[in-house]
Amino acid sequence: EDQVTQSPEALRLQEGESSSLNCSYTVSGLRGLFWYRQDPGKGPEFLFTLYSAGEEKEKERLKATLTKKESFLHITAPKPEDSATYLCAVQGEGSMRFGAGTRLTVKP
Amino acid sequence: GAVVSQHPSRVICKSGTSVKIECRSLDFQATTMFWYRQFPKQSLMLMATSNEGSKATYEQGVEKDKFLINHASLTLSTLTVTSAHPEDSSFYICSASMDRATDTQYFGPGTRLTVL
Numbered sequence: 001e002d003q004v005t006q007s008p009e010a011l012r013l014q015e016g017e018s019s020s021l022n023c024s025y026t027v028s029g030l031r032g033l034f035w036y037r038q039d040p041g042k043g044p045e046f047l048f049t050l051y052s053a054g055e056e057k058e059k060e061r062l063k064a065t066l067t068k069k070e071s072f073l074h075i076t077a078p079k080p081e082d083s084a085t086y087l088c089a090v091q092g093e094g095s096m097r098f099g100a101g102t103r104l105t106v107k108p
Numbered sequence: 109g110a111v112v113s114q115h116p117s118r119v120i121c122k123s124g125t126s127v128k129i130e131c132r133s134l135d136f137q138a139t140t141m142f143w144y145r146q147f148p149k150q151s152l153m154l155m156a157t158s159n160e161g162s163k164a165t166y167e168q169g170v171e172k173d174k175f176l177i178n179h180a181s182l183t184l185s186t187l188t189v190t191s192a193h194p195e196d197s198s199f200y201i202c203s204a205s206m207d208r209a210t211d212t213q214y215f216g217p218g219t220r221l222t223v224l
Contacts, residue, residue, distance in 0.1 A: 034211075034212065036215070041199075043114075043215035044152070044201070044215045046212060046213075046215070091211045095154050095167065096211070100150065100151045101151055
């Protein structure tokens with residue numbers, strides 16, 4: 001069965017303090033790994049899709065990387081507006097499966 | 109681009125009534141639409157997948173007679189929660205995929221259902 005595990009469950013950073021979020025996965029026939037941002041009471045907002053090991057994508061202060069077993073979401077010099085829950089999901093041969101998310105809080 | 113809307117954003121109903129939630133892709137045609145349920149501080153749980161013009165595929169444990177899904181067009185899917193009970197109270201989110209090649213899903217803003 002496909003599995004997605006995100007760590008840490010919660011992360012508190014000071015503004016400007018860079019860090020990384022981890023997404024470990026096991027999946028049959030990876031078709032894509034997805035990162036989403038979710039604010040409280042709202043639907044997930046699409047950030048990145050990664051398709052193969054070694055692939056990297058960047059958007060503003062965020063950079064996503066992928067290996068055969070895990071993905072990292074690197075946040076460089078975060079700002080308070082980056083506070084949100086970040087969800088990782090994998091698409092294999094079955095349905096898309098989501099991790100439980102990392103709740104990020106960035107303090108000014 | 110890739111905007112998905114949901115209506116209503118919030119609904120409160122009495123136990124035993126039915127509630128319909130609409131999901132629309134506003135600027136693209138969705139080959140597939142998905143319905144998820146999310147409990148507080150938990151991740152998304154896929155309820156069903158639907159393709160335009162065909163019957164929805166429900167995940168194990170999801171009652172298809174209770175959660176009726178209609179995908180009438182390439183831009184509209186509806187979820188009807190029939191004979192709602194308090195345990196059906198949850199955050200329901202739809203998503204739409206425009207391209208089978210990329211699998212990327214674009215999510216709506218969600219509907220908060222409260223059953224009294």
